[in-house]
Amino acid sequence: GVDPSMCVLPSYMVYWRDPGPDCGVRPPLYCRPTASAPRKYVTFEPDQGGWNNIRMAAEAVMVFAMATGRTLVLPPPMRMYLLNKNKKPVDNKSEFATFFHLERLHDVLDMVTMKQFFQESTIPPPPNGVGLWKHLSQRAHVGVYAPSRKFAAYGYDWSLASSSDHRDCPVRPSAFGALWHGSKAGRLKRFTLGRRSPYTYNAQLHEHPVIHFPGNYSGSTRMLVHFYAWNFFQDPAADRFYKRVMRDRVRYRDEIFCAAAAMVKHLVGEAKKQPGEVTGYAAFHIRRGDFQFKAVRIPIADVLKHTEDLLRPGQLVYIATDVKDFSEFEPFTSKYDVRFFRPVADAAGLHFVDSGEPPSGPEAARVLNLNHIGMIEQVVCANAEVFVGTPFSTFTGYITRLRGYAPDKRNDSFYYMPNRKYAMRRSELSSPLWAREFGIAWQGIDE
Numbered sequence: 001g002v003d004p005s006m007c008v009l010p011s012y013m014v015y016w017r018d019p020g021p022d023c024g025v026r027p028p029l030y031c032r033p034t035a036s037a038p039r040k041y042v043t044f045e046p047d048q049g050g051w052n053n054i055r056m057a058a059e060a061v062m063v064f065a066m067a068t069g070r071t072l073v074l075p076p077p078m079r080m081y082l083l084n085k086n087k088k089p090v091d092n093k094s095e096f097a098t099f100f101h102l103e104r105l106h107d108v109l110d111m112v113t114m115k116q117f118f119q120e121s122t123i124p125p126p127p128n129g130v131g132l133w134k135h136l137s138q139r140a141h142v143g144v145y146a147p148s149r150k151f152a153a154y155g156y157d158w159s160l161a162s163s164s165d166h167r168d169c170p171v172r173p174s175a176f177g178a179l180w181h182g183s184k185a186g187r188l189k190r191f192t193l194g195r196r197s198p199y200t201y202n203a204q205l206h207e208h209p210v211i212h213f214p215g216n217y218s219g220s221t222r223m224l225v226h227f228y229a230w231n232f233f234q235d236p237a238a239d240r241f242y243k244r245v246m247r248d249r250v251r252y253r254d255e256i257f258c259a260a261a262a263m264v265k266h267l268v269g270e271a272k273k274q275p276g277e278v279t280g281y282a283a284f285h286i287r288r289g290d291f292q293f294k295a296v297r298i299p300i301a302d303v304l305k306h307t308e309d310l311l312r313p314g315q316l317v318y319i320a321t322d323v324k325d326f327s328e329f330e331p332f333t334s335k336y337d338v339r340f341f342r343p344v345a346d347a348a349g350l351h352f353v354d355s356g357e358p359p360s361g362p363e364a365a366r367v368l369n370l371n372h373i374g375m376i377e378q379v380v381c382a383n384a385e386v387f388v389g390t391p392f393s394t395f396t397g398y399i400t401r402l403r404g405y406a407p408d409k410r411n412d413s414f415y416y417m418p419n420r421k422y423a424m425r426r427s428e429l430s431s432p433l434w435a436r437e438f439g440i441a442w443q444g445i446d447e
Helices: 051-068 114-120 132-139 186-191 236-248 254-270 300-310 326-333 341-347 361-366 370-382 394-405
Strands: 041-044 071-074 111-113 150-154 197-200 210-213 231-233 282-286 316-321 337-339 386-389 413-415
Touching: 041 051, 041 114, 051 071, 051 150, 051 210, 051 231, 051 236, 051 394, 071 114, 111 114, 132 210, 186 231, 231 236, 254 316, 254 337, 254 341, 254 370, 282 300, 282 370, 282 394, 300 326, 300 386, 316 326, 316 370, 326 337, 341 370, 370 386, 370 394, 386 394, 394 413
Parallel strands: 041 071, 041 210, 071 111, 150 197, 150 231, 282 316, 282 386, 316 337, 386 413
Antiparallel strands: none
């Protein structure tokens, strides 16, 4: 859970479960490194897009590393696209620990820093004049990972997974298993979407000491895909396990959830809940800015026209947006009680690193890294009674997954484009795989 010294979350915000029996479970391919069989690694370059593309690709690689028993090498701190809101340049260097409590994964995933990797592995640091990612692409194994054409597939029997008595390396060839064919391969056939083929993880692939995932825009290697749409487990028990791990362990840091909780509590207090409602407010994500999909940039009046049947008269509506001129939202403000991030954050008592001398003592927990704002807004939107998002936005997509995880099954989300309004009700995978989340990420994973 969240550190109680920072805040106490309302029960409806807590979607993760106590890992319980999942603690310490390792896949059939995990073994203890020895002098003659040293550990094997996965390195990855963060995606070059925005945060939710970065997060999505990292999740897919995390599951690959866990599923193959490899050690994940964490990228060094770096500037990430659009995460440049803090005044001091040094505060805009981010790593994955800036957004997630990675220590929650330590019993199911071995991780090292890039510095440790170069000290331990057979690959030396890059020479002067050679970039880190180019160096790794040249020295490590790089496969054809294109999610539109390939997916990772694991044929092992999950009953061989263990939380104790790990065997010494190397892994026995029989542990890899084999993919089924014919009448037993229904799940595999559906996963192909009729055109993808499995990138089967076998003993030959396992021989590579280091497997690297580039983060550039190459069509053959870019990992713009959800972890559950690229990692296929023949044994459904393994599939459910890794979906639970990602729900229960890979979640935003406590300070992000605590800031969002303060805002949610404020909105709930203002929302005039109706009988049967959990939080009472509605939320929209309306993306403009540098968004490449111009067809979804319809007039705000049309956004409302296509969605007002989802709202009750005068309802409190929270709008997460990159639009700077709020007068554009006059169609909403003339009919609804509309709120935006900064006024709600101020009313909730949050502080920002750009707002003067930071507070001390217990109030220090409310001092925000400005690069956390997008994540905070995702959690605020995820806890709305009704959510309407932007088609093709991975920011919107993650909100819908958080809603799917919610304990009150708050998983009915909508788009404001009429031809896609109810698209998020379809649970099975469809193309393009990155464009939205799918119900198979959360449905039935605790069985």
